[in-house]
Amino acid sequence: MTPEERDLVMGLAVGLGDGPTRTLDEVLAHFGESDGETLSLRLLRDAMERQDADDVEMALIVHAAADASVEKFLEPLIELFPADWHREYEDIVRMLGHLRSPRTVPTLALATHWVPKYLHWDENRALAVKAIWALGAIPGAEGLHLARTPPVATARPRMPNVLPGSLRAREDTAARPKAHHTRSRHRDRCTNGWQRGHRLLLRVAIPWLTKRTTPRVARPTPA
Known part of the structure; x- marks a missing residue:
């Protein structure tokens, strides 16, 4: 994920006293997806393959913004938890x-x-x-x-x-x-x-x- 793409995803996060500066539709359009849950899972698996802590955080931000379910994330999250290269x-x-x-x-x-x-x-x-x-x-x-x-x-x-x-x-x-x-x-x-x-x-x-x-x-x- 490029720095520009991280900035785009970070715009979905709610800061201290500030609301999101980007919409989920903007993020989905940029990554060529139509569903937030699908995009989040894709970003998470990609980040895990590359062991990229920042991109794991981005994937979970997309997951929260899409209000996605957790069922499909069960196996990746169980696999990810004991890894020592992330902060989530x-x-x-x-x-x-x-x-x-x-x-x-x-x-x-x-x-x-x-x-x-x-x-x-x-x-x-x-x-x-x-x-x-x-x-x-x-x-x-x-x-x-x-x-x-x-x-x-x-x-x-x-x-x-x-x-x-x-x-x-x-x-x-x-x-x-x-x-x-x-x-x-x-x-x-x-x-x-x-x-x-x-x-x-x-x-x-x-x-x-x-x-x-x-x-x-x-x-x-x-x-």
């Missing part, structure tokens, strides 16, 4: 949450434990919170039970930030020059904070959502 993890979790499908459970469960690099600053664990709420909306409580168990780090070799992940960082700290020790100690403190927040989510949010999603059994009336 929160949008993917939000979109998968709309489906309320058991097929999304493994991806959403992973999102409760994994912290992408660009979200290292977020001690509130917004991605995990979104994923837990999405799991709670899926019929049955199997997703919430999966979220209790962190995924095995070796199962995702391209994702080094699976929580808890401070042990490897602490081992590496001893072998680093002294100039890096302060940064490493700060990272360890941040990681410990994420772990405390994560344990709080598992201890409070998941049991509460499990209670909401577990069907109540009617008590027998006394004879």
Whole structure:
């Protein structure tokens, strides 16, 4: 996608206090499509093939502007989520949450434990919170039970930030020059904070959502 085409698509986005500056029809006409959902899916697959983070964002902007469904995007989004070259993890979790499908459970469960690099600053664990709420909306409580168990780090070799992940960082700290020790100690403190927040989510949010999603059994009336 050229810079001019990105500017065209960005015109569909709603800014702070500003409305869209372009219409969906203009974008569709430029790309030679008649349906926003079809165009969005085409742009998403193309961006994934080229591993272009900016064009993934453009594809999701078209998807939102077209108010398209998520069903056709299920497989691409599940494939895209664990990739480490984009920044759309929160949008993917939000979109998968709309489906309320058991097929999304493994991806959403992973999102409760994994912290992408660009979200290292977020001690509130917004991605995990979104994923837990999405799991709670899926019929049955199997997703919430999966979220209790962190995924095995070796199962995702391209994702080094699976929580808890401070042990490897602490081992590496001893072998680093002294100039890096302060940064490493700060990272360890941040990681410990994420772990405390994560344990709080598992201890409070998941049991509460499990209670909401577990069907109540009617008590027998006394004879």
